[in-house]
Amino acid sequence: MADISLSRAAGWSGLKRWDSAVGALLVVVLLFSFGFVDGFGNALNLSFLIGNTLPIALIALPMTLLVVSGEIDLSVASTAGLSGAVMGALWNQGMAIETIIPICLLLGVVCGLVNGLLVTRLGLPSLAVTIGTLAAYRGIAQIVLGSDAVTDFPTQYLDFAAGRIGDTFIPYAFLPFLVLLAIAVVALHATPFGRSLFAIGASEEAARFAGIRVKRQKLILFTLTGLMASLTGIFWALHYASARYDNATGLELSVVAAVLLGGIDFDGGKGTLGGAIAGVFLLGALQNVMSLQDVSAQSQIVVTGVLLVLSVLGPRVARQIAVVRAQSSG
Amino acid sequence: MTHPSTTGPAPVLALRDVSKSFGAVRALRDVSLELFPGEVHALAGENGAGKSTLIKTLAGVHRPDAGQVLLDGAPVAFHGPGDARDAGIAVIYQEPTLFPDLSIAENIYMGRQPRRALGRIDHKATHNATAALMKRLGVELDPDRPARGLSIADQQIVEIAKALSFDARVLIMDEPTAALTGSEVARLFGVVRTLRDQGAAVLFISHRLEEIFEICRRVTTLRDGAWIASEPLDGMTEDDLVRRMVGRDLDELYPKQDVTPGEVALSVRRLTREGVFTDVSFEVRHGEIVGLAGLVGAGRTEVARAVFGIDRWDAGEVSVRGKALVNGAPSTAMAAGLALVPEDRRAQGLVMDMSIERNIGLTGLRTTVKAGLMDRGAERSRSLDWAVKLQVKYARIADTVNTLSGGNQQKVVLAKWLATGPEVLIVDEPTRGIDVGTKAEVHRLLSQLAADGVAVLMISSDLPEILGMADRVLVMHEGRLTAEIPRSDATEETVMAAATGRAAA
Numbered sequence: 001m002a003d004i005s006l007s008r009a010a011g012w013s014g015l016k017r018w019d020s021a022v023g024a025l026l027v028v029v030l031l032f033s034f035g036f037v038d039g040f041g042n043a044l045n046l047s048f049l050i051g052n053t054l055p056i057a058l059i060a061l062p063m064t065l066l067v068v069s070g071e072i073d074l075s076v077a078s079t080a081g082l083s084g085a086v087m088g089a090l091w092n093q094g095m096a097i098e099t100i101i102p103i104c105l106l107l108g109v110v111c112g113l114v115n116g117l118l119v120t121r122l123g124l125p126s127l128a129v130t131i132g133t134l135a136a137y138r139g140i141a142q143i144v145l146g147s148d149a150v151t152d153f154p155t156q157y158l159d160f161a162a163g164r165i166g167d168t169f170i171p172y173a174f175l176p177f178l179v180l181l182a183i184a185v186v187a188l189h190a191t192p193f194g195r196s197l198f199a200i201g202a203s204e205e206a207a208r209f210a211g212i213r214v215k216r217q218k219l220i221l222f223t224l225t226g227l228m229a230s231l232t233g234i235f236w237a238l239h240y241a242s243a244r245y246d247n248a249t250g251l252e253l254s255v256v257a258a259v260l261l262g263g264i265d266f267d268g269g270k271g272t273l274g275g276a277i278a279g280v281f282l283l284g285a286l287q288n289v290m291s292l293q294d295v296s297a298q299s300q301i302v303v304t305g306v307l308l309v310l311s312v313l314g315p316r317v318a319r320q321i322a323v324v325r326a327q328s329s330g
Numbered sequence: 331m332t333h334p335s336t337t338g339p340a341p342v343l344a345l346r347d348v349s350k351s352f353g354a355v356r357a358l359r360d361v362s363l364e365l366f367p368g369e370v371h372a373l374a375g376e377n378g379a380g381k382s383t384l385i386k387t388l389a390g391v392h393r394p395d396a397g398q399v400l401l402d403g404a405p406v407a408f409h410g411p412g413d414a415r416d417a418g419i420a421v422i423y424q425e426p427t428l429f430p431d432l433s434i435a436e437n438i439y440m441g442r443q444p445r446r447a448l449g450r451i452d453h454k455a456t457h458n459a460t461a462a463l464m465k466r467l468g469v470e471l472d473p474d475r476p477a478r479g480l481s482i483a484d485q486q487i488v489e490i491a492k493a494l495s496f497d498a499r500v501l502i503m504d505e506p507t508a509a510l511t512g513s514e515v516a517r518l519f520g521v522v523r524t525l526r527d528q529g530a531a532v533l534f535i536s537h538r539l540e541e542i543f544e545i546c547r548r549v550t551t552l553r554d555g556a557w558i559a560s561e562p563l564d565g566m567t568e569d570d571l572v573r574r575m576v577g578r579d580l581d582e583l584y585p586k587q588d589v590t591p592g593e594v595a596l597s598v599r600r601l602t603r604e605g606v607f608t609d610v611s612f613e614v615r616h617g618e619i620v621g622l623a624g625l626v627g628a629g630r631t632e633v634a635r636a637v638f639g640i641d642r643w644d645a646g647e648v649s650v651r652g653k654a655l656v657n658g659a660p661s662t663a664m665a666a667g668l669a670l671v672p673e674d675r676r677a678q679g680l681v682m683d684m685s686i687e688r689n690i691g692l693t694g695l696r697t698t699v700k701a702g703l704m705d706r707g708a709e710r711s712r713s714l715d716w717a718v719k720l721q722v723k724y725a726r727i728a729d730t731v732n733t734l735s736g737g738n739q740q741k742v743v744l745a746k747w748l749a750t751g752p753e754v755l756i757v758d759e760p761t762r763g764i765d766v767g768t769k770a771e772v773h774r775l776l777s778q779l780a781a782d783g784v785a786v787l788m789i790s791s792d793l794p795e796i797l798g799m800a801d802r803v804l805v806m807h808e809g810r811l812t813a814e815i816p817r818s819d820a821t822e823e824t825v826m827a828a829a830t831g832r833a834a835a
Contacts, residue, residue, distance in 0.1 A: 190703045192695035199692055202681045208640060209678045210692040210746070211664040269683060 053284030070268030088243030112226020201268025584798025621800030
């Protein structure tokens with residue numbers, strides 16, 4: 001009977017508290033920055049903040065679904081880099097951008113499919129598989145483009161990826177992101193597919209015994225993640241008007257940190273997309289503020305790394321506190 | 331409240347008016363219990379009656395909110411399991427946790443091996459001490475063999491030996507027989523009797539009433555956290571004990587209705603999975619309950635897994651109502667009207683961290699859908715409907731299933747599958763580890779389902795359950811089907827003969 005009260009206290013309520021805590025923290029950081037950080041509150045800076053955070057946010061959508069199902073993909077930044085490199089190489093050869101973009105997206109699908117097949121058909125752990133493909137995809141990107149930087153993409157594409165709506169703080173690219181976010185929220189929280197991901201993440205065996213096609217769902221997720229990573233790679237090259245083999249290097253760190261910060265349980269089965277996106281923009285806001293304060297890029301990586309560790313630790317501590325509370329109130 | 335008698339020899343360990351609450355849940359209310367040396371004492375009660383809390387209080391895991399723990403008549407306060415162990419109290423759990431790669435002797439003396447000069451481990455002394463313990467228990471186990479591959483009964487014997495090496499005077503055995511076969515139970519009971527005769531006090535917990543009557547002298551019954559009675563078993567019947575546990579007369583435990591079987595619903599032909607089971611053929615008709623008996627490891631569960639598509643088969647075919655099933659595809663088996671209530675409800679039957687509603691909903695991901703989205707209203711009413719039909723006891727349908735007792739968890743698994751409206755229901759150990767009241771409910775349910783035309787295949791290691799419920803009994807031995815016995819000819823002897831590989835009657 002002890003288990004009853006403890007698990008109740010330690011279960012959903014603990015996680016929900018973490019979710020809303022991250023949302024509240026985001027609000028606090030934004031309010032503080034508006035008030036005390038010079039140059040933060042103007043529309044231009046806010047549009048930079050959102051634009052620079054979009055790559056993390058885009059990949060965080062499928063990554064959230066993947067982590068909920070108990071898997072992870074660390075090769076996303078390399079897939080994005082490879083996608084950008086191929087885009088640059090094909091552009092140099094004179095191919096039309098309207099042809100290049102579908103090819104790059106297809107490439108992302110293949111990258112994701114390779115990860116997914118290695119995990120589901122060979123039963124390898126995704127952490128190991130995608131560390132491998134992290135190196136492999138980046139290596140291919142370098143072979144494809146060498147040390148070139150391709151910058152002369154068509155102006156209307158560059159303008160779309162870097163521009164904002166009038167004098168507002170909203171980048172053009174934020175609108176399609178909102179559509180993708182809505183699709184992801186519905187997919188995870190309102191469809192049978194999303195429901196099955198929570199079951200798989202919480203207990204893969206029980207999911208299988210309930211007739212859920214575990215391997216198929218995971219393969220779909222890895223493929224979607226590859227697709228979104230390549231879309232991000234295309235966006236990155238256009239947003240920064242530069243396609244290089246090392247684009248988006250280390251982005252996987254930010255994505256995973258943000259998703260875990262948003263309360264997605266690393267062990268799978270728990271979390272909400274709302275929390276994950278709050279985590280993404282919290283990280284984005286912190287990075288923006290640090291840049292405004294002239295904190296070096298290296299130091300920013302240290303902060304991201306520490307946040308990652310804290311975000312794995314945080315929910316556990318919160319749960320532990322809930323357990324202790326339940327015990328002492330007994 | 332009356333107390334157990336306190337005259338005569340002093341109890342070695344006792345609880346006096348102990349209460350313990352967790353939040354709003356009063357797990358124990360004014361419970362008293364006395365354990366005497368040289369006695370095996372049963373602790374009876376349904377799931378959720380407070381047995382686990384009582385054990386943990388004796389073992390120093392919980393401290394009572396009120397009342398006392400008495401050791402040799404003097405009040406003690408255990409500040410942790412270590413204190414209880416030092417006081418000579420040992421708990422043997424259902425599933426022992428030995429290090430598989432260490433020898434029996436190393437497992438027993440883990441972390442406190444006899445030493446020689448320079449701190450080197452004295453293997454010879456360890457071996458001899460272990461051999462002496464085994465002799466005391468009257469069993470022949472080689473101290474040097476690794477724990478890997480020991481039967482669960484032998485693993486428990488190693489745990490008992492370990493307890494003795496700590497000079498345990500009180501042994502608490504928490505459902506030690508739940509995973510044991512008949513002959514293993516006999517072996518374990520031999521050891522328990524030896525200990526009893528050497529003066530140990532044993533507290534024995536089991537859902538199998540016949541075991542309580544076989545080995546125990548007195549019984550303490552709990553119901554809803556309250557002490558009901560402590561009394562000698564002599565002169566009591568199983569019905570008396572059940573009445574104490576559930577607080578009312580229990581309807582028949584095996585309420586099997588007579589049914590005329592209909593068409594073939596499940597047909598399994600020459601099914602083989604290499605190295606696991608071979609050439610298994612049988613049919614189950616609408617309205618029939620077919621029992622699948624055999625020893626643990628005979629391949630019964632493996633056949634069920636393959637039929638449902640969890641594992642692939644290498645040869646043979648399975649069809650439901652004439653439609654062949656796809657190899658290794660549970661989703662198509664479900665679509666064909668097959669349901670499997672698996673052996674391990676915690677790992678396979680349920681997602682423990684998910685709510686009751688969503689666990690039942692997992693089998694409805696294809697049906698409670700509107701325009702591609704989950705129809706939450708339909709999902710909730712489907713789950714509520716079945717939870718109510720099966721009388722699952724819960725506070726809120728949104729509570730996670732790990733807040734439920736074992737019997738209620740099993741009802742949720744049944745609800746989850748009955749909600750699919752199956753033509754064929756396979757149940758693997760449907761009443762293992764659940765209390766007698768819920769057990770009777772499950773049996774009534776299976777009987778009613780069969781009467782309604784569902785074909786039921788029931789795997790069980792509980793022989794009375796097989797004999798009481800099955801229209802026909804199939805018996806497996808070492809991966810093969812060795813006998814098919816009609817209800818009229820099925821007895822413990824005929825089934826066991828086939829299960830152990832002796833020629834069937």
